[in-house]
Amino acid sequence: xxxxxxxxxxxxxxxxxxxxxxxxxxxxxxxxxxxxxxxxxxxxxxxxxxxxxxxxxxxxxxxxxxxxxxxxxxxxxxxxxxxxxxxxxxxxxxxxxxxxxxxxxxxxxxxxxxxxxxxxxxxxxxxxxxxxxxxxxxxxxxxxxxxxxxxxxxxxxxxxxxxxxxxxxxxxxxxxxxxxxxxxxxxxxxxxxxxxxxxxxxxxxxxxxxxxxxxxx
Numbered sequence: 348x349x350x351x352x353x354x355x356x357x358x359x360x361x362x363x364x365x366x367x368x369x370x371x372x373x374x375x376x377x378x379x380x381x382x383x384x385x386x387x388x389x390x391x392x393x394x395x396x397x398x399x400x401x402x403x404x405x406x407x408x409x410x411x412x413x414x415x416x417x418x419x420x421x422x423x424x425x426x427x428x429x430x431x432x433x434x435x436x437x438x439x440x441x442x443x444x445x446x447x448x449x450x451x452x453x454x455x456x457x458x459x460x461x462x463x464x465x466x467x468x469x470x471x472x473x474x475x476x477x478x479x480x481x482x483x484x485x486x487x488x489x490x491x492x493x494x495x496x497x498x499x500x501x502x503x504x505x506x507x508x509x510x511x512x513x514x515x516x517x518x519x520x521x522x523x524x525x526x527x528x529x530x531x532x533x534x535x536x537x538x539x540x541x542x543x544x545x546x547x548x549x550x551x552x553x554x555x556x557x558x559x560x561x562x563x564x
Contacts, residue, residue: 425455455508
């Protein structure tokens, strides 16, 4: 049975920031174990929400019913309201996930939400900029800030809003979604736009499948 990766959706969420990640998780092509994960949206209610790009989304599940034990990861996209202290129910869900050692992936404004709750103070992390987080109440993690597009420290993944590709790569690594040569080719394909990396990704996936078949046989 597929394990759920939960995507928090709300009015004004930045739909492009998690797009690479959720598309890769949901599509079985090139995955190490196709169909191991499925994407499930969670919201504050089961009424439709509308993304920053105007896309209407009907949440699959209520956030307050979500248990870390029933999830492989919680993804928090940026968007409207995080800097003003909105979406704290999602932040508290992230706190429960991290306490249970279940991964949380936050990008752009969502990192400010985690910072407001003190959840970045004890882990290495990144965001849009250090100056961006320094303006957030309760943030005391400057000495653990990494000036990188995306960063993973244990179960916590953080990323700048300008880095949805690197955000997805760290999520894929955490979930062990692709073999490393496949992931490298995937990243190069979307980073450069050069189609030869698609063939490279295909060849790497085929080679991985052949090795798995030999081991099984």
